[in-house]
Amino acid sequence: MGEKKNMENDESPVPYLRRTRTAAILLSSLCWGLGISIPGLSLLELQRQVGVSLQEITLSLTARSIGHLIGSFASGFCYDRIENHFVLASALFGAGAVGAIIPWVQDYVFLLTTMAIWGVCTGYVDTGNNFLSLGLWGKKAGPVLQAGNMLVAAGGLVVSLVVGPFLTITPDSSDGNITMMNSISNHSVEDYVIMNQTEYHPLPVHSDSDSVDDTTSLIWIPYCIMSAIFILVSFLYFRLYARLANPIMISTDQKDPATKQHFTDTNETLHFRILLLCLLFVYILLYVGNEAIFIGFLYTFAIKCDVEFSPQIASLLTTAFWGGFVLSRGVAILISRVLHPRTMLIIDLSGCCLAALLLSLRGNSSGVALFCGSILMGISMGSAWPAAVTWAERNIRINGKVTGMFLVALSLAYLLYPWIMGIIITIYSIVSVMYFLSVLSVASLLMFVVLQIVASKCRNIGKLQNKSEKVYKIVAGESIDFREEIHDV
Template sequence: MTIAILGPTFKELATNVDKNISDISYIFVGRSLGYVGGCLTGGVLFDHINPHLLIGISMLMTALGMFTIPWCTKAVLLTALMSLIGISMGFLDTGGNLLILLTWGRKVGPYMQALHFSFALGAFVAPILAKPLLGSLGKSINGSGNNLLTNTRNSSQSKVARLVDMLKTADPFTWTYLVIGSFVLLISVSFFIIYLKNGPSRNRPGNSSAEAQFTRYHNVILFLLSSFFFWYVGAEVAYGSYIFTYAKDFVHFDDNQAAGLNSLFWGTFATGRGIAIFLATCFHPGTLILLSLIGCTISSLLLALYNTNIIALWLGTGLYGISMAATFPSGVSWVKQYTHTTGKSAALFVFGAALGEMVVPALVGFLQGISAIKHYPILMLTALGTSAMTAILFPVMYKLASSPSSVQPVSDDRKALLGSGPDEDEISEELPEDWNDADFEVIEMSDVKNDIDGTPARNASTRTTDRFSPEHSVFPSLSSPVYLGGSPKKKLLQLEREKND
């Protein structure tokens, strides 16, 4: 809501600072630069400071900025406030994704989808809150304020009179920022309560023994994921920003039809993220990414080939919006399956997304202004090109993440003892924590005894269970094959391999 409210109230902001709309477009640049700085700074801080405290501080900064913006009459101060909000939003994006990963771990799928669905929901609610909903509220406040101000005219210095006078002069534009700021302030207080209840030392990002696993290509995968989000988020913002203009200038829609096409894109986008919450409980993140990439490729190809066909434009826009919805949260959940995510790594892919949000829309706008190529469907070709880039990057990331050399190898002794069936997680769960060399020696001695007595060999788990039974308490002599065959672990590995053959 804080990010999306800037568009519907841009005209009022320009009026407040006595500027034209075109003269204060640099506030977007200030907010974007603050956002990038917040992402990078937050990535470092979240590795050392409690995430609840940092998110609470960032939300408090946002609330203060929202309370101050309606009364700002200087363009420089407005730009500074937008930069402050951008910094806090960068903190929130980095810390929010990281905190969700730390809280639910490998089961993060539906919770990550719900987090990003709330972004789309806020962007949908903000314009409604700015115009129709609070318009009637402002009128009612003005009417009641006149009556109450008349009753308190003789005591103009009273606090009630000053408060009523402030409410009387507040328009829907001001009320919008006050309502959103109050909501953000409430969430900030909630995070401070969680921080005080848990204590400063709890829930601090750290490397647990179960989670602190890095693949061999950890840095490469994070870099490719950042590039992946660069193209994806850039395409999302560019299409949502320019589809209205494209529909009017290129397909010759009227204002209502162009606005309807724009609403269709964001409506299907929000709907897709809502549906993805339930799909994430049934499908792996990689599967959702694959389905999203297929949908984006098909829809962007349809839009590029039939760029002036009305039916193709409506169908392609709806399919493109719903296909893009689950990509970002699924990507964040997907990388959690293969490597440990820290504050710095979360900041890296959020930085890639922020950079794409700035670069790709600016590039599309620049190309559309060139007279030699403006008759080409630049927006649709951009959608097709970014879909192709993401469709190439994800298989490469998946190949690196799932390659055998990138997985921490299990020792030969464990493989020989437990066989090749279970994966690494199952091995770590089934193997006792106090496993040591003596256990291997006991199992080896029981194998030798079984070979001498002619009794059938039992599996490893059965031998481990009764390794301290009386029948296994016989110690072989120095000439036993246990000592002639080298170390117990090596002989056990050789025996197991022979049995498997």
């Protein structure tokens, strides 16, 4: 008996090196936060480097976003078929190598290409972080997801501190023509450049005779530091790949006590899986659109609304928002141990609705209300995305394709909503930002209520179907298999 027990322990690869693998996931989350925050801060440096207008250089951010969308979609299939640590290690190494090239690129088309490739690599990293967390911890992945997303936000804050001293060009915020904003998100970070009245004002490109030439730019230093961190973390994942012989995928990870109960208790039908995935896709589009609009337009709203904050006070407002955002993710690491993801999501989404209502009613005329609403919005948004992923894992089986689908919806939201909001502002006014935000906040809460109702009803139907099948097998004298396979979507 004792020998058989030892053999069973040896067969399970998950408990072994679990802390090391968790630390690796957290480090790659920090890398992701570093990698997707630095392009927005260095945008003007890259513009001078390739000698194009500001309108043209902003397309590099679009190219990166499209690459991230492609990477998120393609990685779902790779993580289901190739050893996960090897895929993530390759993505980290590729992101580090491409990141080191970007500050030296002199050709505009080549810059767009490298940005797109970089986006593909970060898309793989983003999917891998969430997928490995769920595969390693199962239903107990909540604190790990919260910690990872907190480090994503922390990575963006670190970049803003490190890159600043190496910038030789800064936007003139006093004329109101150009507003640079660096947006940091859970489970995605996006950068926006928003022009006054949707007009683009190209900055002058310095020639060799100017006092500041291309050789004085030091932006390559933070890029190389970031690339070195990416490559070092990739070596850790290559080492894990060499130590672990079996693929660590959710579909083969049923011997782990953290996920075993999930596989034996899940009563999931194919119709239920398709329905819930479609509803989750819509929910992510609504909620992440909420994040994209608030993060992307908060600074501009503070300056253009009736309160008319100065650039310094508007920057302080965004700092207050991010302070609440990071604080919420840190506290959520502990709270997620005792609160069900359903409860956390209801609290978070209700807080978003309350903050949006306050900003819609008083944010345009009261600076105090604008600060209070922004801080409340940051606290409410901080833990919403990791809680949603954990809730999904408790209701359906999460594989690489499903994780990739989540991040495709996230990327689409960050691509579409700022463009839609820009059109609405042009037609109406800057105040429409908060009205649209309120609509999305309420819609997100209602969609989650629908999700919860559908999940509860379908789960009960699945239990009844399973019981009926077991009774039939008992009557027919057949053996019962309590672990039936469900086809992946």
